[in-house]
Amino acid sequence: MGRKTSLSGILVNGALLLIVLIWTVPTLGLLVSSFRGQEAVRDTGWWTAKPAELTLSNYDQVLGGKEYADPTLPGGVAKGENMSNAFLNSLTVTVPSTVIPILIAAFAAYGFAWMKFPGRKVLFVIVVALLVVPLQIALIPILRDYMQLNLTGTFLAIWLAHTGFGLPLATYLLFNYISSLPRDILESAFIDGASHFTIFLRLILPLSVPALASFAIFQFLWVWNDLLVALVFIGSRPEVAVLTQRLQDMTGSRGQDWHLLTAGAFVTMAVPLLVFFALQRYFVRGLLAGSVKG
């Protein structure tokens, strides 16, 4: 490729730059606006922002609760709902919703890959078939079960739901990986007298870290960014509401408060972006490995 003329090099890089700009500017606009004051965001375009006018007050308000005048209170100021609470809820929902399906799927993947039992093939075909089932189909029946069990609005309810919906892909991805590990490792471990359980814990889990990490990133992003499952199973209980719910609320109730909306959006995006940049390599690997899925 080195023999190309410099003109085509400029064309390629120019076109690429243009596309990258189009793809980046929306996020950039959000980021800049989140650091501008209420009037500035409301009255002028973010591209006119000067470094001097940038402030952290939007984040203050979003994380600490919006201050508004309330003459009935001693200070004359009341604080509205804040996002710190929702942030903790998102963490509480997301961490177990990521770890639990991985654990369950890793055991299942090992079972399918290295154990012989009746019904093995049929069960795995079911897993593959479930890969593309739209989760909408499960919402009402599960909600009915939860009402009977008095589970609605609990963390357990939403962990189990995310586990159920993430399990087909998790099992499938981990099966692909674990079944491709060399058979000799297991055989020599058996000769040494290890049980399946020990082999799984001591040998297979550590060897599968790349695959586990890939799926963990998927599931983490998916759960953190999910709105539908949270809406259905957490509902409108503000004390357990997650970030996406809070942000969606804000777009309804504060649709014109762009200074708060932009800061709020960035609060919800901070963790996934961090995870994404830190673990991008695993993420890409996971995408490539899971490419048979729908």
Add this chain to the structure above:
Amino acid sequence: MVALLPVYVVWNPDRTRKGEIDMEQVREREQSTGVVQWIAANLARLLISLIVPVVTFVVMWQGFVFLRGGAAPKPVVATVAIIWGVGGVAALFVLSNWLVEQLPLKWTAALRPFVFVGPAMVILTWYLVLPTLRTFYFSFFNAQSTKFVGLENYIFALTDSAMLESFRNNLIWLVVGTGLSVVFGLLIAILADRSRFEVIAKSLIFLPMAISFVGAGVIWRFIYFYKPVGAEQIGLLNAFVVSLGGQPQAWLTLRPWNTLFLVAIMIWLNTGYAMVLLSAALKGVPAELLEAGRIDGANEAQIFFGIIIPYIQGTIVTVATTILIGCLKIFDIVFVMTNGNYGTEVMASQFYKQMFKFQNFGRGGAVAIILLIAVIPVMIYNLRQFREREAF
């Protein structure tokens, strides 16, 4: 689940396990021949087998009650919840494996696979298999699932004007959303492959994948934001239009184009995904093949359509299918941006309205089943792909 397992516990002193010799047991046998001691020893084992699960269950239940009460400060609840949830699942596996190992050897061998795959299958059955059947069942009933109405809900779903509108819109999502995501993904993959800035460019294009639909909704509402003529536009798109001498538009209520403005968000989010997969596939095209094409006098376009495209066809199909399913199930973008108003309704937002706004489980169920039917071809394709592989 934990509480049910002790039923299987039968202590058999004659078992020996492959490779693992219980020294204590051997010594016990050698030293004590007394029947009383034998019974005592095994009674203790049996008791432990019963007590351990019960204690585990009680501890787990206490944790659950504590969490449901929610009286403690938030960070404490969050920490306890995380430990409880993750630890509970780990305990479940350790415990059920331990219980199965207390059984006679033959039983252990037969039951152990189910310790591994059992929990996954139970959850999949509860959360996906049974719900599908249950939704199918109540899609033939009225709103409260009290009266059988035959195909009425399906007739509604296939003839109602809002549903027809959502079919049309879903079709736009499928064709435009999938098509442009793949085309842009491929274009960027090719450009990046020839550029020195490949890594950074791909990272930036890929970045929106980490952003939620709701977050993307806020970003794009800001871009589409409309102020009347004369006011300074703060939405990027209107500012751009005005600077070119045009009239500002309320893009999100502008029928019939507004659906396309929503689809643009999906394309923005998904192009990175398409790019990553297609880029990997492009790098897999053998250089000799391209070289041979050039020697035969093919131009770049002929090489692209004659060699590269056929070579990466499989990946294109995979990428397109994945995005296709995403477009079919699209919900959050519509819900956040327009809530299905101004003619932007799609199937999943109709489903949500029927189920949760109108509480009509029959109609909602019928829409969900139609969604499922729409993905069945992909399901069959996946199963066929799976059968072709030698892995199983």
